[in-house]
Amino acid sequence: MSATIxxxxxHLAPEGxxxxxxxxxxGLRPGxxxxxxxxxxxxxxxxxxxxxxxxxxxxxxxxxxxxxGRSRSLAAALRARRICxxxxxxxxxxxxxxxxxxxxxxxxx
Numbered sequence: 001m002s003a004t005i006x007x008x009x010x011h012l013a014p015e016g017x018x019x020x021x022x023x024x025x026x027g028l029r030p031g032x033x034x035x036x037x038x039x040x041x042x043x044x045x046x047x048x049x050x051x052x053x054x055x056x057x058x059x060x061x062x063x064x065x066x067x068x069g070r071s072r073s074l075a076a077a078l079r080a081r082r083i084c085x086x087x088x089x090x091x092x093x094x095x096x097x098x099x100x101x102x103x104x105x106x107x108x109x
Contacts, residue, residue: 019055028062028063081094
C-alpha cells in the first residue's frame with residue numbers, strides 16, 4: 001500500500017509549505033526533503049490538472065552560492081542554446097526547441 005500525500009486546491013496551501021519557485025524566491029531550496037503535499041490547478045476541456053509539489057519551508061536549506069566554475073558552466077550552456085545547428089550562427093536568443101533552429105532557418109524549411 002503506497003502512502004498518499006495531501007492535495008490542495010490552487011492558492012489554498014497551508015502556511016509553511018511552498019513550491020520550488022516560492023522557496024527560490026526566499027533564497028531557499030528543498031535540500032533533499034521529500035514532497036509533503038501537492039497543489040492542483042484545474043484546467044478546461046477535460047485536460048488533467050496542473051500539479052505543483054510542496055515542500056516544508058522550515059526544513060528548506062539556503063541556496064548554494066554561485067561559484068566561478070558554476071557561473072562559467074551556466075554561461076557556456078546558455079551560449080550553446082543560442083547557436084543554430086543549421087547555420088552555426090549565434091541567434092542572439094535561446095533557440096526554441098519546437099523550431100530546432102533559428103527563426104530564419106526554420107522559415108526556410
